Amino acid sequence: ISCTMEAVVSTQSTGENGVRLHVVDKTAINFQDVSDVEKYEISREEYEKREDSVMAFKKRNKMGRFNPEVQAKLAATAEENKTKAETIKVGDRCETRTPNQPTRRGEVMYVGQTDFKDGYWVGVKFDDPVGKHDGLVQGKRYFKCGDKFGGFVQPRFCEIGDFPPEVDFSDDEI
Numbered sequence: 001i002s003c004t005m006e007a008v009v010s011t012q013s014t015g016e017n018g019v020r021l022h023v024v025d026k027t028a029i030n031f032q033d034v035s036d037v038e039k040y041e042i043s044r045e046e047y048e049k050r051e052d053s054v055m056a057f058k059k060r061n062k063m064g065r066f067n068p069e070v071q072a073k074l075a076a077t078a079e080e081n082k083t084k085a086e087t088i089k090v091g092d093r094c095e096t097r098t099p100n101q102p103t104r105r106g107e108v109m110y111v112g113q114t115d116f117k118d119g120y121w122v123g124v125k126f127d128d129p130v131g132k133h134d135g136l137v138q139g140k141r142y143f144k145c146g147d148k149f150g151g152f153v154q155p156r157f158c159e160i161g162d163f164p165p166e167v168d169f170s171d172d173e174i
Contacts, residue, residue, distance in 0.1 A: 077156070078119050084155035085111050085120035093163045096124060096153045104130050104151075105163045109143035114152065116140075121152045127165040 047053060059066045088094075092108040110123030116138050123135065123143050131151035135143035143150065 077154075081120045081155045084158070085122065088122055088155060088158060088160055092160045094122070094124060095159045095161065095163045096151075096157055097159060098153055098157045102130075104128070105166060106149075108158070108160075109135065109145065109150070110152075111155075114140075114142065117152075120155055122155050122158045123150065123152050124158070125149055126151060 048055065050056060058064050062068070065071065088108055088111050090108055090111060094106060094108055096104045096106070104124075104126050106124040106126035108122055109125045110121075112120060114121050114137070124131075125135075125143065125145035126149050129146065129148040131145075131149050133150045134147045135141060135145050135150045137152070142152075
């Protein structure tokens with residue numbers, strides 16, 4: 001390795017002498033551009049055989065998708081969503097009650113499976129601009145509505161009924 005060294009003796013604020021050694025390695029790799037670095041890749045089958053991997057750790061400790069209780073809950077939730085989706089029709093009025101979100105009202109615009117997430121989903125055109133999109137998700141149009149008026153919820157969080165649009169009287173004069 002060819003390098004240049006520079007030693008500097010200086011007085012620190014404590015009054016003691018300090019030494020700073022600056023080494024420059026002219027053979028070092030430029031880590032700003034890693035496009036030429038050869039990547040290590042392993043097949044899924046080989047990775048699954050390894051015993052020193054994160055996957056092996058999760059299997060041994062029954063974590064995540066390797067936990068039968070978690071898988072049973074996910075299967076039950078998927079079945080609940082499918083059953084509920086079969087009772088919802090496009091054009092129905094609804095109220096969404098998603099955990100940790102305010103209750104929102106709107107009209108069902110889409111019911112079914114999507115490309116962006118597994119399972120059954122309900123596309124809702126909200127009465128107010130409280131959504132995330134206009135019915136276009138990851139380049140696919142599921143329904144059409146105004147920007148920020150569209151959103152998707154799991155069927156189990158969508159209640160169908162006579163939910164007229166809420167009227168905001170806050171700006172009315174008394």
